[in-house]
Amino acid sequence: MTVFFVTGGAGFIGSNLVHHLLEARPECRVVVYDALTYAGNLDNIEHLLGERCTFVQGDICDRDALRATLGEHRPNVLFNLAAESHVDRSIDGPGAFVNTNVVGTFEMLEAARGLYGALTGEAREAFRFLHVSTDEVYGTLGPEGFFLETTRYAPNSPYAASKAAADHLVRAYHVTYGLPAVTTNCSNNYGPYQFPEKLIPLMILNALEGKPLPVYGDGTNIRDWLFVGDHCKALLLAAEQGVPGETYNVGGNTERTTLQMVHAICDALQKERPREEGSYRDLITYVKDRPGHDFRYAIDASKIERELGWTPSVVFDDGMADTVRWYLEHRDWCERITRGTYRRERLGLDG
Ligand SMILES: NC(=O)c1ccc[n+]([C@@H]2O[C@H](COP(=O)([O-])OP(=O)(O)OC[C@H]3O[C@@H](n4cnc5c(N)ncnc54)[C@H](O)[C@@H]3O)[C@@H](O)[C@H]2O)c1
Numbered sequence: 001m002t003v004f005f006v007t008g009g010a011g012f013i014g015s016n017l018v019h020h021l022l023e024a025r026p027e028c029r030v031v032v033y034d035a036l037t038y039a040g041n042l043d044n045i046e047h048l049l050g051e052r053c054t055f056v057q058g059d060i061c062d063r064d065a066l067r068a069t070l071g072e073h074r075p076n077v078l079f080n081l082a083a084e085s086h087v088d089r090s091i092d093g094p095g096a097f098v099n100t101n102v103v104g105t106f107e108m109l110e111a112a113r114g115l116y117g118a119l120t121g122e123a124r125e126a127f128r129f130l131h132v133s134t135d136e137v138y139g140t141l142g143p144e145g146f147f148l149e150t151t152r153y154a155p156n157s158p159y160a161a162s163k164a165a166a167d168h169l170v171r172a173y174h175v176t177y178g179l180p181a182v183t184t185n186c187s188n189n190y191g192p193y194q195f196p197e198k199l200i201p202l203m204i205l206n207a208l209e210g211k212p213l214p215v216y217g218d219g220t221n222i223r224d225w226l227f228v229g230d231h232c233k234a235l236l237l238a239a240e241q242g243v244p245g246e247t248y249n250v251g252g253n254t255e256r257t258t259l260q261m262v263h264a265i266c267d268a269l270q271k272e273r274p275r276e277e278g279s280y281r282d283l284i285t286y287v288k289d290r291p292g293h294d295f296r297y298a299i300d301a302s303k304i305e306r307e308l309g310w311t312p313s314v315v316f317d318d319g320m321a322d323t324v325r326w327y328l329e330h331r332d333w334c335e336r337i338t339r340g341t342y343r344r345e346r347l348g349l350d351g
Contacts, residue, residue: 002028002126005075007060007108008082010034012194013132013228015044017079020232022052031073033066034082035059039195041337060104066111074115076123077239080108081132086197087159088348091291094158101162102169105131109173109181116179129181130239131170135224135249136160137185140294147185148300149247156292167247180244184235187251187299190319191228192326196338197347199258203265204327205334207280208273213266217289219259222296226252227314234310241308248308251299254316259284264316268324290348 004021008014009032021030030053034040042055049055054073058065060082082104084090084097112129119127138147139154153168155161173179190200203213234250242248256264266280304310327334 002077003073003075004028004030005033005070005073005078006030007033007078007080008040009079010036010040010042010044010055011081011085012039012191012198013189013231014079014081015041015193016191016228017081017232017235018045018048018053020229020236022048024233024236028052029073030054031056031069031075033058033060033069037084039085041193041195043333043336044193060108061099063107063111066107067114070111070115076126077128077130078108078112079130079132079235079239080105083132083163084159086195086347087136087157088197088290090157090159090162091348094162097158097162098165101159102165105166106169109169109179112181113173113177113179127180128239128242128244129170129173129179130235130242131167131181131183132235133163133167133183133185134160135185135187135251135297135299136294137164137167138297141296141298143296146298146300147249149185149249149303156294171245171247174245182238182242182244183247184238184242184304185247185249185299186231186234187224187226187297189226189228189231191323192330193333194228196334199261200265200323201327201334203262204269204324207266207269207275207283208328210283212285213262213280213283214287215258215262215284216287216293218286219262220257221293222255222257222298223261224251224297224299225254225256225261225316226250226312227316227319230312230314233313234304234308237308237310238304243307248304249299249301250304250310251301252312252314252316253301254312255296255298256316264320265324268317268320271321272324272328
């Protein structure tokens with residue numbers, strides 16, 4: 001039986017991945033290992049816990065706890081998603097990013113090396129370490145061109161630099177120790193269970209309360225948007241069929257400026273929950289740009305399409321409508337998750 005180990009499985013992408021694994025592989029078991037930082041929420045997966053899905057609260061930097069959990073469950077496939085993930089927070093406090101994203105990934109790799117080293121035969125053949133990274137490691141693009149897997153790394157934020165460092169360690173563990181590791185670099189995800197400090201849930205929740213919708217700078221920065229469900233399919237595919245040592249870019253072929261994105265959110269919301277006076281777009285306000293804000297990210301995902309047969313299947317307008325509907329139907333979830341210290345305030349202005 002395949003046992004998947006998902007670090008960061010109580011976060012946004014991780015919890016979507018846990019749902020996907022349990023559904024797509026009915027014979028598998030999933031072990032979620034998550035420290036439950038401000039961004040992790042057991043609510044995201046609590047309904048899945050049972051015979052096939054186990055939750056362990058633990059830090060990937062905690063060597064003993066990590067190894068004890070791996071030793072107990074002996075997973076065949078490790079998905080490393082645990083991370084500090086918010087660029088603005090990395091500007092305010094980069095230390096936590098170096099700790100979790102770099103040191104934590106190192107601890108994961110060391111533990112995986114130990115597990116892999118003890119395997120023989122089919123179990124050794126099937127073992128995989130799937131590291132989840134970001135397109136932000138490539139730095140910024142001008143108006144033309146796309147990030148390829150061969151694009152030179154040029155991270156600009158502390159977040160991006162910490163992810164880049166982790167990617168290099170993963171590569172080195174494959175080359176040096178033969179660890180069967182695969183890395184994926186994806187663009188901005190959207191969908192259910194995203195912590196409300198990120199653009200889409202932040203805008204939806206602010207709009208519903210008639211609060212300003214803060215757009216950084218002049219709103220012309222461009223990102224590629226990927227529906228989280230499509231991303232999860234790519235992760236499972238890369239884990240099962242990806243070639244060890246390879247990296248795969250995963251993108252949604254959906255470039256949008258920040259302003260276009262906020263308009264799309266407002267318009268989807270207007271359809272579902274019409275604003276009593278005027279349009280949600282009237283709430284848009286322009287705020288000081290993020291220091292070192294990359295201008296444009298755009299992914300060329302032709303390698304994973306060509307080699308593994310993956311393409312994004314969700315049309316942006318449909319994905320956005322579903323996402324807006326999900327947040328409308330889960331206001332209690334939003335309430336609970338923001339009850340901690342985060343209150344949708346502006347982060348990341350230290351420059
Ligand atoms: N969200 C995106 O658009 C996006 C884009 C590209 C890459 N990524 C990458 O995908 C992964 C998941 O991102 P996300 O958006 O789901 O993040 P998230 O912030 O929603 O979730 C991160 C999870 O990791 C857990 N965690 C944090 N530190 C930990 C530690 N030291 N030990 C164990 N668990 C810890 C948190 O509790 C949380 O559940 C990250 O590696 C991120 O860099 C995300």
